[in-house]
Amino acid sequence: MGTKREATFAFWVFMAPILLGLLVFTFVPIGWGFLLSLSDARNSVDIGNFIGLDNYAFMLQSPQFQDSLITIIIFTIFIVPLTLFASLGLAMLVNGAGWGRGIFRTAFFIPTAISYVIASLIWRMGLFSGVPSGVMNVVLYEWFGIEAPISWITSSNPPWYWLVLVTVRLWLQVGLYMIIFIAGLQEIPRSLYEAAFVDGARSGWMTFRHITLPMLRNTLVAVLLLNFIAAFQAFDEFWNIMGGTAASAGNRSLARPPLVYLYQVALGDQDYGRGTAGAFILTAIIVGVTLLQGRFFGFGRST
Amino acid sequence: MATVPGVNPTLPASPARRLRIRWGEILRYVVLVALTILFLFxxxxxxxxxxxTQPEITSFEWSWWPAMPQWSNLEVLFNDASAPMGSGLRNSAIIAIVNLVFQTLFASMAGYALARIPARGKTLVFFVILSTLMVPSAVTFVPSYVVVANLGLVNTIWGIVIxxxxxxxxxxxxxxxxxxxxVEIEEAGRLDGLGYFGIYGRLLLPNSMxxxxxxxxxxxxxxWNAFLWPLVVGRSPSSWTVQVVLSTFLTAQTINLPMLFMGAAVGALPLVVIFLIMQRYIVEGVRLSGIKG
Structure with a gap:
């Protein structure tokens, strides 16, 4: 083995890029951002004009920020359980298929290659276009005889845009979580099922409830967490489906998640103090819920 | 004898049970095929x-396929001056390749040092790195923008990628x-006179492909698919990525539908091809990150 000095030198050389990068692009932004959030920093990124917690108070009292939090909570309540059920269901369907397993897996997984921007484009201009030639309106007309086309995105009552926003994310991410569940399913020893059959259990709900679900516990918790963290940071589909420069520009206020609002405060109004304060509030919520979830489900506890 | 092939006639299998399982399998495939059509639609x-053509897309009569495929939409797309598709594709390609090479290189170097090189303060360094995982990445875009702006990297693709x-x-x-x-591979390298750098470059890297x-x-x-950060940093058209270009098309005043969808096709094609070729590795990557995460 090499000398101690050689090892120390090599260690820091190997660590240098990542440590330098994380310092400049993670720790400095967090520190600088925190000081900015305590400053009156309109049209400037200079620290110094300290105003205490005013920015935080402003954001917490801002009706728009509160609305954005409600928006993202509604979205999370829809998308997280739906993704969980759909991806576990797909995983069990695909994993149990003898023939054509690879083909089906690819079909459900391939949306992962598509960006949120492109998917939003297909959903907004193709599937859920408000004109009669929009695919969903064609389906409603041809199959159900409904003649009046539905404005899926601009209608506020009923709020059809939730259907658009939730299905686009479901299509994009469900395959990814399906892959994680398939990996989890394949790690369950077959002997557990065989033992259950010997004891008289029948394939179906009983084995699912007493073997599959408990054995997938860690995977379920991991998927739940990843999914929640991602949903709370939704931006792309809200921006591209609800946004616009022309007559449709007003749609944005129908469903504006926190990140879109922060973008408008920080980069639109150039108010970096309030923008960073909002970012820290959101971070606190995400970290807080993550820790709570971890405690509640006993994250990492072995099954 | 009218026996079903493959079924042993001496074993009195319950016909009801056999039929039930069969129906279950048929149902499984009906659902799978229906969902596949839905997912690929x-x-x-x-x-x-x-x-x-635009009139074909907006026609009241649904048609499954264009009467005459309009390949000229491709020319229209690349000749549109308001949203530079050509430079968008180039920017995205550079960003994605630089990201692939250096993110992987830096992470594997650090991973090797943390796993295999004895040094003081290693545990502390590891926990400092782990602590950054707690910070949700997209939320920090405002403070990160402030730092990138101060480094003079706004409106450059380096501000997007670095x-x-x-x-x-x-x-x-x-x-x-x-x-x-x-450990044996590492020890063999030592005997051949390799230091930490030689072991990493000649033994570890080739064996962790x-x-x-x-x-x-x-x-x-x-x-390639990122949107928020490129939108924040790349504010002038010359630094737009393909996603920002497409988003600009989508939220523009007047919308040319064939061009929009041609843009989506061009932006998605490279990734669909890469996905199909590399699927085995992608599944492995997701499995690694999903389970360990």
Whole structure:
């Protein structure tokens, strides 16, 4: 083995890029951002004009920020359980298929290659276009005889845009979580099922409830967490489906998640103090819920 | 004898049970095929609309395929001055490739050092890196923008790509991988007179191609498809990525539908091809990051 000095030198050389990068692009932004959030920093990124917690108070009292939090909570309540059920269901369907397993897996997984921007484009201009030639309106007309086309995105009552926003994310991410569940399913020893059959259990709900679900516990918790963290940071589909420069520009206020609002405060109004304060509030919520979830489900506890 | 092939007639199998299982399997495949059609439909829709004329797309009569595929939509797309598709594709390609190479390289270097090189303060360094995983990345875009602006990197593709090269999560995965790496290979290298750098470059890297490719492809896909950060940093058209270009098309005043869908087709095609070729590695990468995460 090499000398101690050689090892120390090599260690820091190997660590240098990542440590330098994380310092400049993670720790400095967090520190600088925190000081900015305590400053009156309109049209400037200079620290110094300290105003205490005013920015935080402003954001917490801002009706728009509160609305954005409600928006993202509604979205999370829809998308997280739906993704969980759909991806576990797909995983069990695909994993149990003898023939054509690879083909089906690819079909459900391939949306992962598509960006949120492109998917939003297909959903907004193709599937859920408000004109009669929009695919969903064609389906409603041809199959159900409904003649009046539905404005899926601009209608506020009923709020059809939730259907658009939730299905686009479901299509994009469900395959990814399906892959994680398939990996989890394949790690369950077959002997557990065989033992259950010997004891008289029948394939179906009983084995699912007493073997599959408990054995997938860690995977379920991991998927739940990843999914929640991602949903709370939704931006792309809200921006591209609800946004616009022309007559449709007003749609944005129908469903504006926190990140879109922060973008408008920080980069639109150039108010970096309030923008960073909002970012820290959101971070606190995400970290807080993550820790709570971890405690509640006993994250990492072995099954 | 009218026996069913493959069924032993001496064993009185319950016919009801056999039939029930059969129906279950048929149901499974009916559901799978229906869902496959549903999941692939958006891909079909991109191609259909990309090759149609505007009146064909907006026609009240649904048609499954253009009367005459309009390949000229491709020319219209690349000649549109208001949204530079050509430079967008180039920017995205550079960003994704730089990201793939350096994110993977930096993370594997750090992962190796943390797993295999004895040094003081190693545990502390590891926890400092792990602590950054707690911070949700997209939320920090405002403070990160402030730093990038101060470095003079706004409106450059370097401002888009450099902050994304340092992935604590990838470091964590590489560390796990190198912890399980056989010590014998490393010791053989020592006997041949290799130092830490030689062992990493000549032995570790070539023997960890699987994980390198798996995480590399994932980072390529993520950076090609990223939208928020490129939108924040690349404010002038010359630094737009393909996603920002498409978003500009989508939220513009007047919308040319065939061009829009042709743009989507062109932006998605490279990734669909890469996905189909590299699927095995992508599955492996997702499995690694999903389970360990």
């Amino acid at each position: 958006p891909f079909y829709l991109i191609v259909r609309n990309a090759l149609m 902050p994304g090269l340092f992935s604590a999560f990838a470091v964590f995965l590489f560390r796990q991988f190198y912890l399980d790496f056989p 699987g994980i390198l490719i798996a995480l590399g492809v994932l980072s390529f896909i993520n950076s």
